[in-house]
Amino acid sequence: MSDLARLQRDMKRAILGDDQALANVDTDIVSMGLEPAQRMQIHRNNYKETLTTSLKAVFPVVQAFVGEAFFEAAAKQFVLSSPPGKAQLVEYGRALADFYDTYEHAASVSYVADLLRLEWAVHVIQNSDEREPVSVIEVDEAVSNKSLALVPQMQVISSDHPILSLWMVGTGQMPPEAVHVEQEGQNALVIRIDGAVQLQAINDVQLELVKSFHEGNFTGVIDENSHHNELKKMAERGMLTLAA
């Protein structure tokens, strides 16, 4: 390992909170009035602040639910355990929901993880590629040609919690007293139409059809006649396109 590779490994570990690595780089850094650890602290702070600020921008609705202080504390712990795997901040935050699944301080608000998944889907769909949806009258022919596909500007989120209702509370469209977290689960369709991201309810049949498309199980999708009607309803909603 080169000297530079060793230094960069230790600096990264120090930035991610490893105090032994911080001690390792101590002799590499010139003091000049401030201790090396104080100089490293600038970069430790930069890392935490930049990523926490980015997460706050991606998840404003969840932040409104749990409060800024709670969100920040969780985010700072998350960024130390899950550093980004890509340079673009816009792709950082997908794993925050999984982190909340096991975050001890969020145990009493178990719905938050799914709310994070929903908000991440909104974020992704805002920046996704877009394809022209197929019209309803084209569905039968597309089914026989096996050329139907999901548009890239949509995702579905299935939850054991009433995430659509909770979303409406978080965005001020519904008063908090109108929703009980113990209500039955909801499936959400996140779709971009005419440049604006919309959240809609989606039934279990359409949810299963979406899963079949994702699994490449197109034969299963068209086997039952009843699915043709559901596919037409999905086309009406702008969920389907012709495969490239």
Add this chain to the structure above:
Amino acid sequence: MNIAETSLRSLGDMPVGVSLKSQYYQLVLEHAPSIAFFEIHAENYMVDGGAHHRFLEAIVEKYPLSLHGVGMSLGSAEGISSEHIKRFRDLVERYNPTLVSEHLAWSVEGGHYLNDLLPFPLNQESLDIVIDNVNTVQDALGRQILVENPSSYMAFNSSDIPEVEFLSRMAGATGCGLLFDVNNVFVSGRNMGWSPEEYIDSVDVDLIGEVHLAGHLVKDVDGVELRIDDHGSAISDDVWALYERLIKRSGDKATLIEWDNNVPDFDVLQGEANKAYNIMTDQNQNKLKASA
């Protein structure tokens, strides 16, 4: 061909640009402000679709673009991510920017991105690594890039090449140009205890393809003054004085007003851009008077 001349010809009579933030999209398209070019951070546009691309496509029909990367990690011992280069190249091909730049810094280790412009020792080992990495990027893009001098908060015991010499040798070995950030010179000089004026006077101005100007923050850390390059305020008088000193040596240079945090009304950036323009105009007039 001289790098600076190439850029200036493409950017017209007033080669001063500003950062393009999403808050300005509508204003730029509706009012077409008098700005030579806009600069974007490449990583913010590494998405497949959405509003950012729609606005940028409309804006580049009217203005030249500078594509400024913050995540290439030219100083990484492990080399450059081929996936990141591909995404960067896709943007270059899509928008055909007039200027393309990156930083003398590292941010990647073991496949993890630390989203910071981290420093490294300046010595023969790191110079060889940076040269390899710059060559890799330029080969992949099929064009020259500009590399920005860093703002520093720490120095290393194993550094034995002065920063200006490091930049010059890197440019000589790779054919890259310099993105000369005057605020970074001031911030680093104050933090590291060397003279920003000497730095300005010693840089090879022919290598400079673009200049950056930005504001910075002054912090007190346990009684020690520290300058932080936060791009969140107006350019300081000290930095304007250094810019004037540079332009006196170099002549006109494509100049960008950077403002990434506490983003103000566009008029504020326009005012800073006008100031840079006036400095270049005054220097040109002084030269004319001197030669008359």
